[in-house]
Amino acid sequence: MEPTFGWVTSENMALLTDMYELTMADSxxxxxxxxxxxFDLFVRHLPRNRAFFLNVGLEQALHYLLNMRFSEDAxxxxxxxxxxxxxxxxxxxxxxxxxxxWAMPEGTVFFPNxxxxxxxxxxxxxxIVETFLLNTINASVMYASKATRxxxxxxxxxxxxFSPRRDHGTDAAMKVARASYIAxxxxxxxxxxxxxxxxxxxxxxxxxxxxxxxxxxxxxxxFASDYPNNAVLLIDTYDTLKxxxxxxxVAREMQQRGHKLRGVRLDSGDLVRLSREVRRILDEEGFPxxxxxxxxxxxxxxxxxxxxxxxxxxxxxxxxQMGTSADAPYINGVYKIVEDESGLKVKLSTGKATxxxxxxxxxxxxxxxVMERDLIALEEEPxxxxxxPLLLEVIRDGELVYDLPDIxxxxxxxxxxxxxxxxxxxxxxxxxxxxxxxxVSPRLAALRDEIVxxxxxxxxQT
Amino acid sequence: MEPTFGWVTSENMALLTDMYELTMADSxxxxxxxxxxxFDLFVRHLPRNRAFFLNVGLEQALHYLLNMRFSEDAxxxxxxxxxxxxxxxxxxxxxxxxxxxWAMPEGTVFFPNxxxxxxxxxxxxxxIVETFLLNTINASVMYASKATRxxxxxxxxxxxxFSPRRDHGTDAAMKVARASYIAxxxxxxxxxxxxxxxxxxxxxxxxxxxxxxxxxxxxxxxFASDYPNNAVLLIDTYDTLKxxxxxxxVAREMQQRGHKLRGVRLDSGDLVRLSREVRRILDEEGFPxxxxxxxxxxxxxxxxxxxxxxxxxxxxxxxxQMGTSADAPYINGVYKIVEDESGLKVKLSTGKATxxxxxxxxxxxxxxxVMERDLIALEEEPxxxxxxPLLLEVIRDGELVYDLPDIxxxxxxxxxxxxxxxxxxxxxxxxxxxxxxxxVSPRLAALRDEIVxxxxxxxxQT
Numbered sequence: 001m002e003p004t005f006g007w008v009t010s011e012n013m014a015l016l017t018d019m020y021e022l023t024m025a026d027s028x029x030x031x032x033x034x035x036x037x038x039f040d041l042f043v044r045h046l047p048r049n050r051a052f053f054l055n056v057g058l059e060q061a062l063h064y065l066l067n068m069r070f071s072e073d074a075x076x077x078x079x080x081x082x083x084x085x086x087x088x089x090x091x092x093x094x095x096x097x098x099x100x101x102w103a104m105p106e107g108t109v110f111f112p113n114x115x116x117x118x119x120x121x122x123x124x125x126x127x128i129v130e131t132f133l134l135n136t137i138n139a140s141v142m143y144a145s146k147a148t149r150x151x152x153x154x155x156x157x158x159x160x161x162f163s164p165r166r167d168h169g170t171d172a173a174m175k176v177a178r179a180s181y182i183a184x185x186x187x188x189x190x191x192x193x194x195x196x197x198x199x200x201x202x203x204x205x206x207x208x209x210x211x212x213x214x215x216x217x218x219x220x221x222x223f224a225s226d227y228p229n230n231a232v233l234l235i236d237t238y239d240t241l242k243x244x245x246x247x248x249x250v251a252r253e254m255q256q257r258g259h260k261l262r263g264v265r266l267d268s269g270d271l272v273r274l275s276r277e278v279r280r281i282l283d284e285e286g287f288p289x290x291x292x293x294x295x296x297x298x299x300x301x302x303x304x305x306x307x308x309x310x311x312x313x314x315x316x317x318x319x320x321q322m323g324t325s326a327d328a329p330y331i332n333g334v335y336k337i338v339e340d341e342s343g344l345k346v347k348l349s350t351g352k353a354t355x356x357x358x359x360x361x362x363x364x365x366x367x368x369x370v371m372e373r374d375l376i377a378l379e380e381e382p383x384x385x386x387x388x389p390l391l392l393e394v395i396r397d398g399e400l401v402y403d404l405p406d407i408x409x410x411x412x413x414x415x416x417x418x419x420x421x422x423x424x425x426x427x428x429x430x431x432x433x434x435x436x437x438x439x440v441s442p443r444l445a446a447l448r449d450e451i452v453x454x455x456x457x458x459x460x461q462t
Numbered sequence: 463m464e465p466t467f468g469w470v471t472s473e474n475m476a477l478l479t480d481m482y483e484l485t486m487a488d489s490x491x492x493x494x495x496x497x498x499x500x501f502d503l504f505v506r507h508l509p510r511n512r513a514f515f516l517n518v519g520l521e522q523a524l525h526y527l528l529n530m531r532f533s534e535d536a537x538x539x540x541x542x543x544x545x546x547x548x549x550x551x552x553x554x555x556x557x558x559x560x561x562x563x564w565a566m567p568e569g570t571v572f573f574p575n576x577x578x579x580x581x582x583x584x585x586x587x588x589x590i591v592e593t594f595l596l597n598t599i600n601a602s603v604m605y606a607s608k609a610t611r612x613x614x615x616x617x618x619x620x621x622x623x624f625s626p627r628r629d630h631g632t633d634a635a636m637k638v639a640r641a642s643y644i645a646x647x648x649x650x651x652x653x654x655x656x657x658x659x660x661x662x663x664x665x666x667x668x669x670x671x672x673x674x675x676x677x678x679x680x681x682x683x684x685f686a687s688d689y690p691n692n693a694v695l696l697i698d699t700y701d702t703l704k705x706x707x708x709x710x711x712v713a714r715e716m717q718q719r720g721h722k723l724r725g726v727r728l729d730s731g732d733l734v735r736l737s738r739e740v741r742r743i744l745d746e747e748g749f750p751x752x753x754x755x756x757x758x759x760x761x762x763x764x765x766x767x768x769x770x771x772x773x774x775x776x777x778x779x780x781x782x783q784m785g786t787s788a789d790a791p792y793i794n795g796v797y798k799i800v801e802d803e804s805g806l807k808v809k810l811s812t813g814k815a816t817x818x819x820x821x822x823x824x825x826x827x828x829x830x831x832v833m834e835r836d837l838i839a840l841e842e843e844p845x846x847x848x849x850x851p852l853l854l855e856v857i858r859d860g861e862l863v864y865d866l867p868d869i870x871x872x873x874x875x876x877x878x879x880x881x882x883x884x885x886x887x888x889x890x891x892x893x894x895x896x897x898x899x900x901x902v903s904p905r906l907a908a909l910r911d912e913i914v915x916x917x918x919x920x921x922x923q924t
Binding site (some may be wrong): 007009018019031037164166175189193332337342347 | 668
């Protein structure tokens with residue numbers, strides 16, 4: 001059964017590509033068109049309800065670029081399609097990526113039309129990697145950008161990722177955990193992600209646990225005896241307020257044994273009213289330190305409304321809506337050619353025009369350290385004074401030239417960037433005024449206009 | 463870098479679980495609560511814009527249940543959390559699934575509240591597998607249910623999955639390809655999915671290919687010479703109608719060499735008007751057999767509208783919106799305990815009531831073979847006459863007892879089921895009247911009411 005199970009791993013990831021990348025590549029090889037070309041990866045638009053993107057996914061993208069190979073098995077499969085030339089299949093046998101890549105570090109805030117990753121490589125190499133790079137970065141950026149909003153809405157309270165059961169498959173569950181932790185979540189329920197990425201893991205009991213004991217109090221007592229220092233009791237299986245009183249009974253019994261109940265969790269009902277009542281009950285019973293965790297169909301809007309209405313919460317568990325970016329379940333990241341050996345390139349289609357050439361993105365801050373504007377310029381232009389360049393060289397001629405930061409460093413970088421966002425971009429309700437100025441240098445703009453005009457002229461003549 | 467890259471494989475999949483499954487399991491072990499229990503996997507509601515579900519994901523679920531193991535590495539990680547008992551870690555070392563599973567075959571249409579998979583196993587085994595089963599089946603069912611709608615909208619024309627760049631990570635790209643093929647798509651652009659699952663793969667060229675040649679005509683000629691029998695030319699990079707004339711020139715040149723242009727693809731613009739014009743141009747030039755492929759932000763609504771407005775299309779390439787199930791990016795599949803050694807179980811919460819006990823789902827057809835109604839009954843009840851039982855035994859005491867059908871058989875089964883859907887459920891616009899009757903047997907209903915009453919009584923007394 002294994003062969004049809006469909007795991008994607010480092011061994012077979014090179015085949016996770018759109019068929020047309022390979023048919024184009026074969027054609028380029030036959031026509032001697034393997035000179036260097038440059039492609040930009042950028043997002044065209046902000047989706048509804050988003051005012052910025054948070055960059056995540058670079059580490060996985062680099063792993064792919066450095067390690068992708070076509071196995072004999074992969075080549076045999078391609079041969080069986082009776083589409084590809086033997087010359088191309090031979091070429092793939094020794095394929096590896098020799099290009100140069102510039103990218104924004106993970107944890108960087110960015111905006112539409114800004115290249116977040118730029119590949120310069122022999123055309124075939126640059127082309128074949130398109131699908132995987134987009135798959136990795138589109139998903140990770142989407143998750144991180146959504147999670148950032150949830151973290152902002154929680155106003156300093158902890159947010160834990162509870163999404164694995166609703167994420168789009170196993171890799172999504174891993175990417176959501178990593179991206180949401182970088183975005184400021186404090187933990188994930190996903191044990192494998194905890195192991196793979198060093199993210200704190202969290203979770204205690206489900207309703208089925210409570211239902212497996214004769215009474216709720218029996219269940220609480222059993223769990224408290226098993227986890228004397230970190231039990232969080234789920235109190236809404238039957239009646240939330242009665243559950244809170246049962247939790248207080250158990251908290252007292254724990255206290256008498258020198259233990260401490262960590263918290264209670266509410267997963268349903270009118271969370272504003274119930275959380276306040278539960279807090280009152282716990283306080284009256286002498287347990288002001290027992291934490292209140294809220295969960296159940298939460299997202300940034302719901303959390304904002306709960307807190308505005310006076311809900312009492314120390315932390316939130318957020319699942320489905322964060323893990324699927326439910327209100328904006330895709331971002332339209334694209335990968336476009338901007339230069340080749342014949343010169344600069346632009347795509348002409350109305351509304352889809354691209355910026356030609358190898359570019360850098362600069363960020364300007366105001367005196368208070370708040371992000372003021374970005375500027376996209378040609379790489380060869382002198383860097384503007386006082387601006388921070390966002391693209392770093394990460395791979396040079398196929399070799400990693402970038403010290404991959406650990407996940408805590410990336411998370412700190414993201415927190416710093418989010419702190420520097422203009423207040424209007426941090427609003428949960430995204431208003432049409434919540435825009436951020438991204439300029440194009442005069443030289444780049446002139447060049448683009450010139451190339452568009454020239455390309456149209458050439459096209460007219462054919 | 464590999465350790466933090468986060469591939470999920472057969473070796474580490476056991477850890478892809480919510481932390482609370484493991485804390486509950488440890489508690490069950492300590493309290494001697496490892497008697498057999500039964501859990502149902504079912505979906506609570508139809509999402510907006512869906513009138514039915516198509517079951518996909520069972521093969522992966524079975525692979526998981528049969529092969530999940532906790533490696534020494536996994537156990538060492540769990541120990542490092544300082545949460546679990548040594549007894550439990552020792553138990554995990556020899557863990558394997560010994561339960562019995564009944565499930566609907568892949569390619570079966572199903573409805574809310576119907577158990578699509580049922581696990582009876584020692585409580586700890588049944589509990590630990592929850593997260594992975596939900597992750598796998600929620601995602602696959604969501605994709606298959608969405609793709610079925612796209613296939614219905616295309617009215618017999620081919621639909622190809624073009625989604626890998628926007629799917630939620632690598633596993634999602636594999637699941638979308640497999641689920642959409644089962645749902646009736648004819649091909650995928652995902653080469654690895656083609657290899658892993660034996661799905662036809664498709665794809666030819668991108669705009670960047672056209673832009674890599676001095677002129678569009680140069681690009682068409684190059685590609686035609688490379689792929690003399692299966693070239694599909696992308697004609698909308700500059701001017702679609704001019705592109706169609708260039709394609710006709712190349713088609714004639716191919717004809718003179720004894721070759722044949724397969725088709726043209728339009729990816730932007732007013733597809734109704736342009737596709738009709740392109741068809742006219744190709745017909746006038748003597749190429750009525752050259753196919754027209756449409757793509758570009760398509761979904762079932764768009765395809766329905768295009769065809770209703772007279773667009774000419776032989777096939778569609780559908781990406782982002784199908785691959786992310788964009789209008790309903792999650793389904794709320796749940797996994798609930800329905801029986802344990804103390805008897806039948808129901809969840810009490812209003813609106814979340816469950817049906818107790820081990821159950822079977824029966825389907826009734828009318829004289830024309832159209833699905834008429836389903837009935838959920840206790841397994842022990844005599845099967846109603848003339849009804850088809852939908853749940854089959856697939857694993858017995860930890861051993862596979864089900865002949866896994868190949869993907870073509872599953873796809874044929876799905877096609878047959880979709881053919882038997884009542885017409886009202888096939889409408890792209892889902893109306894409130896488009897419901898399907900799912901009944902509960904009188905005995906099961908009485909049992910549920912009795913257990914609810916008894917459970918409330920017990921709860922009152924505590």
